């Protein structure tokens with residue numbers, strides 16, 4: 277490690293004002309109601325429903341349990357088609373439900389599941405599709421829904437990266453049967469740990485709320501083998517404060533993305549994502565894809581060069597989920613079935629991206645891209 281240069285990490289959490297948070301903590305101490313659908317839990321659900329433009333949202337203690345619970349709520353079994361180009365939690369949620377993951381390759385442009393390749397992976401045991409809006413870029417939800425409707429499949433979106441993303445003014449969370457969010461400290465919007473499950477009708481929300489509370493429908497009635505994944509009052513209060521500043525944070529991220537793009541646009545062999553017409557992006561990540569032949573350095577050489585300069589970029593998503601020993605044995609996990617995902621995993625590097633990143637830090641990252 278180079279001790280002279282301050283460390284720049286890939287992300288840094290959005291924190292609420294401590295004095296404001298203290299006031300809310302005092303209120304929670306007064307109320308003496310710490311969890312189980314308390315005042316701040318209800319307030320945050322209302323505020324998020326409004327902010328995200330979705331009528332039915334249930335808060336969770338993290339972003340993995342909503343995935344597991346969505347599969348339970350929709351009674352998904354058998355095989356589920358999903359993407360290997362994501363955070364492991366996506367596929368783990370299938371494993372925890374005894375479901376067989378079937379990996380389908382992704383689109384080179386976005387990194388999202390390739391709708392053209394879904395149909396070939398459908399078998400009589402297929403019951404659902406679980407795509408991911410990787411880096412917050414919306415999937416082709418129209419095509420995915422067409423396939424789902426044709427074969428009678430459910431669609432659960434892992435929207436962990438897609439907080440606040442809209443397409444032509446409509447929330448991306450409206451797509452499919454359900455969508456999940458993560459409010460982990462590293463995400464655009466955080467409640468330290470936290471998450472949410474979005475559905476489209478009141479009866480389903482009710483079922484989700486039973487499932488996240490052991491299956492209790494009332495004091496003496498248990499209607500399902502539910503789990504405990506309730507968000508507590510302290511993190512709900514923290515979340516209310518962070519919601520007030522998330523728009524400003526997304527604006528700052530947008531400016532940083534523009535600075536990165538301007539700095540990288542003329543470097544051969546470096547590709548980055550562009551904004552899509554009609555999409556309001558959240559700039560959750562700034563991935564670049566390195567073509568070793570054209571650029572002159574491999575992704576790992578660049579990764580190490582940044583690291584030697586105390587800049588900790590991350591290889592999201594490498595390795596592919598399908599390459600972890602747990603899943604490697606599946607027929608769909610063979611690299612020959614996933615050429616595009618395999619290529620992206622070898623090329624990708626996510627640069628530091630968070631609201632507080634300042635100009636000279638961005639310059640420090642950019643200048644290391646020039647090979648001298």
Ligand SMILES: *Cc1c(COP(=O)(O)O)cnc(C)c1O
Pocket residue numbers: 338339340341362363365366408434436437458459460469470471
């Ligand atoms: C962060 C993340 C999750 C899991 O969320 P946690 O809140 O960490 O449990 C799931 N899927 C994706 C794509 C993620 O990035």
